Amino acid sequence: MKLPKRIAMLSMHTSPVARLGGKETGGMNVYVSELTRVLALRGIAVDIFTRASDANAPYVDTESIGVKNARVINITAGPRAPVSKHKLVEFATPFAEGIRDFARQENLAYDIFHAHYWLSGVAAQCLQSMGLRAPIVQMFHTLGAMKNRVARTASEAETDARIVAECDLMRSVARVVASTPRDREQMIDFCSASSKRIVIIPPGVDTNMFYPIPNARAREWIGSYDDKTVLFVGRIDPVKGLDTWFRAMKLVVDDDPSLRKRMCVCLIGGDLDDDLDPDSELARLQTLKAELGIGDIVTFLGGRAQASLPFYYSAADAVVMPSRYESFGLAALEAMACGTPVVASDVGGLSYLVRDGETGFLVPEGDEKIFAEKISLLLHNTELRNAMGERGIQEAQEYSWWNIGERMIELYQDVLH
Structure with missing residues (x-):
């Protein structure tokens, strides 16, 4: 079958070239940019459409993705x-x-509208109503119904409009891409979606960027002089469960007080100016670390460039993902590709991505005692840490973006056939 000639990649609410770690920038941004790159390398022209949220953003940016087309x-x-x-x-x-x-203006016709997040799906439906009849491939990345299931306050809840729109999209688009079998099951359970319409294609990882860097070199590059590092990479958001991790780290240092002088509990992500807003998640976590008495070991690093992340992953003894809900968990895959074990909540896509006891540990969501136990085990057992790291490297190879891109192209061809 022929390749599609041109794809419209819709990412309405966040730009794939925005600085990572902000309120609305994370795994989805990486997904859109990396998928676009591999499709373009296969000779498919891809235009990513995003809402301009910066007065200085150029109308057409031909440079940021870094490849022709x-x-x-x-x-x-x-x-x-x-x-x-x-x-x-x-x-x-x-x-x-x-x-x-x-x-x-460009006299273009698109073969596929590939929409990311529910807002982009709504926009793609609008395009079809305007007479642009390309089929829609939809990826939600997260589901509003699942986020509401773990929401603790009204401010964390998703709107009814989102819930209704997601179910409508599942019934009307050409295909829905699910990250994992559990993601697919949740779509069927919450929206009675047709299983025939849902295709499972996981996100990928750039194995040319994310690979093991010798620990000493990585620590030197990032300027770390701590003997031990436990790392989180992602958005600073209530759904990420960082309060559970903080409570776990208090238990870790209570059990081994010597770690206080030689360990960094490091967070990459978020806007450090957010701690000026007393209602922000960052401000809440700043207060919590003081209440727990772990302010001396917790460091908020803010956002970091994507190219620097392999050094941080490789310098870490463990990467944590204590999420209350996670449709996939791209940071876990990046850490595995760099040879670092992952301690993660046994939720969503993490349950499929992290091999419990092999590439890391899966822990009941919200259980700080077991999180502390598993983190301590990795901090004190170099042989186990190295063995899990090696297995993680092997597992990550199957998720290379080139392989994932091939599966996505097959999906496009099936839709257009």
Whole structure:
């Protein structure tokens, strides 16, 4: 079958070239940029459409993805400034109109609308209603119903509009991409989605970027002089369960007080200015670390460039993902590719990605005692840590972006056949 010629990749609420670790930047941003790159390398032209949230964002960006045939188009829809994702649905139609106008100006026709997150799916439906009839391939990345299941406060809950839109998209688009079998099961359970419409294709990892770096070299590069490092990489968000990790780390240092002087509990992600907002998750965690008496070992590093992450992963003794919900868990895969064991909640995609007792440990969500036990085990057992790291490297090879890209192309061909 022939390759599709041109794909419209829709990422309305967040730009794939934005700095990682912010409120709305994380694994999905990496997913969109890396998938686009591998498709472009296969000769498929890809235009990524995102809402312009920066007054200085260029209309057409041909440089940031770094390969020929891949562009980022910043569409003006609403203010060119950050907007709460709960309010962005108001701009779905203007966003779609901007895509339609760009296609007309360039005299382009797209073979596939590949929508990421529910807002992009709504925009893709708008495009179809405007007469642009390309089929929609939808990836949600997270499900509103699942986030509501773990929400502890009203402010953490997703809107009814999102829940309704996600179920509608599952019934109407050409295909839905699920990250794991559990992701697929949840779609069927919550929205009675047709199993025939859902295809399981996991995210990938760039194994040319994420590979083991000798520990001493990695520590020197990042300027770390701590003997032990426990690392988190991701958005600073309540759903990430970082309070459980903090409580676990208190238990770890209570059990071995000598670690206080030679260990870093490091967090990469978030905007450090957020601690000025007393209602932010970062401010809440700053307060919690003081209450637990672990302020001397916890370091918030803020956002870091993607290219620097392999050094941080390789310098760490363990990477933690204490999430309350995680559709996949890209940071866990990146850590495994770098040879670092992962201690993760036994939830969502993490249950499939992390091989318990082989590439790391799966822990009951919210159980700080077992988190502490497994983290301590890795900190004190070099042989186990190295063995798990080696197995993780092997597992990660199956998730190379080239392999994942091939599976996505097969899906596109099936939709167009």
